[in-house]
Amino acid sequence: MELIINGQTQVLEPADTMEDVIKQLGLLGKPLVAEANGVVLTAEQWATTSVVPGMRIELVHFVGGG
Amino acid sequence: MSQDKLVIGGKALSSRIFIGTGLFPNPFVQKEAIRASGSEVLTFAIRRINLEATEDDSILQHLEEGSYTFLPNTSGARTADEAVRIARLARASGLSDWIKVEISANERTLLPDPIETLKATEILVKEGFTVLPYTSDDPILCKRLEEAGAAAVMPGAAPIGTGLGILNPYHIGLIVEEATVPIIVDAGLGSASDVAQAMELGVSGVLMNTPVAKAKDPAMMARAMKLAVEAGRLSYLSGRIAKKKYATASSGLEQFIVK
Numbered sequence: 001m002e003l004i005i006n007g008q009t010q011v012l013e014p015a016d017t018m019e020d021v022i023k024q025l026g027l028l029g030k031p032l033v034a035e036a037n038g039v040v041l042t043a044e045q046w047a048t049t050s051v052v053p054g055m056r057i058e059l060v061h062f063v064g065g066g
Numbered sequence: 067m068s069q070d071k072l073v074i075g076g077k078a079l080s081s082r083i084f085i086g087t088g089l090f091p092n093p094f095v096q097k098e099a100i101r102a103s104g105s106e107v108l109t110f111a112i113r114r115i116n117l118e119a120t121e122d123d124s125i126l127q128h129l130e131e132g133s134y135t136f137l138p139n140t141s142g143a144r145t146a147d148e149a150v151r152i153a154r155l156a157r158a159s160g161l162s163d164w165i166k167v168e169i170s171a172n173e174r175t176l177l178p179d180p181i182e183t184l185k186a187t188e189i190l191v192k193e194g195f196t197v198l199p200y201t202s203d204d205p206i207l208c209k210r211l212e213e214a215g216a217a218a219v220m221p222g223a224a225p226i227g228t229g230l231g232i233l234n235p236y237h238i239g240l241i242v243e244e245a246t247v248p249i250i251v252d253a254g255l256g257s258a259s260d261v262a263q264a265m266e267l268g269v270s271g272v273l274m275n276t277p278v279a280k281a282k283d284p285a286m287m288a289r290a291m292k293l294a295v296e297a298g299r300l301s302y303l304s305g306r307i308a309k310k311k312y313a314t315a316s317s318g319l320e321q322f323i324v325k
Contacts, residue, residue, distance in 0.1 A: 006114040033158045040154045064125050065111025066086025066275030
């Protein structure tokens with residue numbers, strides 16, 4: 001399934017939820033924040049947030065900064 | 067001095083230094099410098115995860131578990147709306163509801179956009195964030211940010227990363243006089259003397275990254291900054307002498323031997 005993740009088109013195996021997507025990318029358990037079509041999700045919401053083809057997803061994390 | 071706490075958003079801090087986590091040569095040196103500074107508040111930026119290289123590159127893995135307060139920033143934002151979006155992402159991490167509003171539209175100076183900064187502060191305060199806006203050293207603007215509900219206001223000493231020190235000490239002094247929330251000098255400091263000067267002007271604390279991270283010995287500079295904060299704070303609280311034009315002898319001449 002095609003998703004737009006961090007501004008780039010990514011082809012993943014079929015996924016039902018945001019948690020599936022994050023798992024497929026090998027990012028489960030890492031400190032990150034997900035946004036789906038502009039809606040910010042808490043980690044608790046990943047498993048109940050449905051993913052549809054073409055969805056715009058942002059995956060962000062803390063980096064060094066002042 | 068042990069009772070001289072800095073209180074922001076209901077949190078009592080013993081240290082008056084906030085340290086930025088960018089630009090350090092490596093995580094080990096960063097950890098040493100943070101420890102040497104005594105800082106309890108660390109700043110971060112929010113960026114996309116690089117999907118091409120998803121090794122553990124999160125900054126958090128390098129930090130010791132401790133009682134740090136995380137102060138994510140909205141750097142990169144050019145508008146209030148972008149800053150609000152970044153703030154919401156930061157809070158969804160579950161790590162902190164503190165946010166440093168940082169909105170710069172001019173790439174050469176990185177000076178904060180005061181109008182967008184005020185707008186973002188108003189929105190984020192309503193959403194329940196503990197908001198610490200990085201802003202211009204303008205006394206009226208700083209007061210407006212306080213009135214909008216900022217938990218602390220953070221005027222710049224000079225543009226980010228320049229190390230030019232406090233370009234307008236008169237304004238910083240006025241900002242402190244008018245304020246009823248903590249004033250933190252953020253950005254532009256270069257050395258321990260700049261930090262001591264800021265503290266002598268009466269600010270509640272300083273936020274630094276480049277002058278520590280890019281020093282030849284970051285941990286040693288971090289310690290210098292810590293001592294400068296303490297020296298400047300004590301100097302401010304103890305009340306310096308007034309400046310005079312002419313000399314006053316330390317010993318009178320009443321009993322001088324030659325008379």
